[in-house]
Amino acid sequence: MNAMQQADAYFNAWNAHDTDAIIALFSDRGSYADPNVPGGISGPHLAGYVHAIVAGFSDLEFEIAKKFECGSGEIVAEWLMKGTHDGEMNGLPPTGRTIALPGIDVIEAGADGIDSVRGYFSNGTMMEQLDCQVLVQPKRFGPVSSGNSAYTSTGNTAKPGVLGVTQIQVSSPEKREEMSALTRAIIQEICQIPASSQSTPLCRRTVTARR
Numbered sequence: 446m447n448a449m450q451q452a453d454a455y456f457n458a459w460n461a462h463d464t465d466a467i468i469a470l471f472s473d474r475g476s477y478a479d480p481n482v483p484g485g486i487s488g489p490h491l492a493g494y495v496h497a498i499v500a501g502f503s504d505l506e507f508e509i510a511k512k513f514e515c516g517s518g519e520i521v522a523e524w525l526m527k528g529t530h531d532g533e534m535n536g537l538p539p540t541g542r543t544i545a546l547p548g549i550d551v552i553e554a555g556a557d558g559i560d561s562v563r564g565y566f567s568n569g570t571m572m573e574q575l576d577c578q579v580l581v582q583p584k585r586f587g588p589v590s591s592g593n594s595a596y597t598s599t600g601n602t603a604k605p606g607v608l609g610v611t612q613i614q615v616s617s618p619e620k621r622e623e624m625s626a627l628t629r630a631i632i633q634e635i636c637q638i639p640a641s642s643q644s645t646p647l648c649r650r651t652v653t654a655r656r
Contacts, residue, residue: 448554449512452520455552455559456507462499464492472558479564501534502544520552526566530575536626537577544574597632 446454451470458466468491471477476485477494486494499505505528512522526546531539548566552559569579582591592612615621 448518448520448552449514451554451559452512452522452552455562456509456522456524459495459505459507462505464495464499467495468492470559472555472560475559475561477562477564480566480568485561497535500532501530501537501539502528503531504528518554520550520554522550522552524548524550536622537575538629540575540577542575544571546571546574597636599636 455467455470458470468488471487471491476487477491478485482494505526508525508527510523510525512520515521524547526548527544529541529543530537531541533539546566547570548564551561551563551565553561572579584591613624615624
C-alpha cells in the first residue's frame with residue numbers, strides 16, 4: 446500500500462473499532478503520540494490506549510474533512526472525532542454526552558507500514574463537551590500548593606457533629622487518576638448509607654489529592 450492507502454486503512458480500522466487492525470498497520474518501529482501520550486507509545490501500550498477510547502465511545506467515528514500528501518510518505522488528515530460517552534474511560538464514568546472534537550493527524554508511512562502518527566487536538570475542548578470542569582492552576586504558588594478535590598452532599602441540612610477533611614499526596618498522574626476513581630467510589634458509598642445508621646448527620650466530605 447502507498448502512504449495514502451495506509452492512511453485510509455488506519456482511519457477505517459478506527460471506525461471499525463478494530464484494535465488489532467490498527468496495531469498491524471504500524472511498522473516495527475512505529476509509534477503513536479498525541480496530547481495524552483506526548484512521549485509516544487506503541488505495541489501493547491497503543492492497543493490499551495485504543496481500547497480505552499473505544500470502550501468510552503461505543504459509536505466512535507472519525508469523519509475526515511481533508512486528507513492530502515504533503516511530502517514523500519507523509520499524510521496530513523483533518524478530522525472530526527464524533528461519539529457518545531456511554532462507557533467508562535480512564536476512570537471517568539459515562540456522562541452520556543456527545544462530542545464533536547476537531548483534530549489533525551500527521552501520518553508518516555513507509556514500505557513496512559506506518560512509522561509514526563502524531564495527533565493534535567484540544568483536551569480542554571473534549572472535557573468541556575463532556576461537561577467536565579477544566580481548571581487551569583499552578584501546581585505551586587509561593588507557599589500554596591494546588592490539587593484536586595471532590596464534594597458531595599446528602600441533602601441533610603442538620604448541623605453536623607463531625608466535619609472531615611482528608612488530604613492525600615500522590616506521586617504521579619497515574620496515581621492521581623487511581624485516587625480520583627477511589628474517591629468517587631467512596632463518596633457514592635457514603636451517600637447510600639441510611640441516615641439512621643449514621644452516628645452523626647453527614648454534611649460534607651472533602652477529599653484532596655495533590656501531586
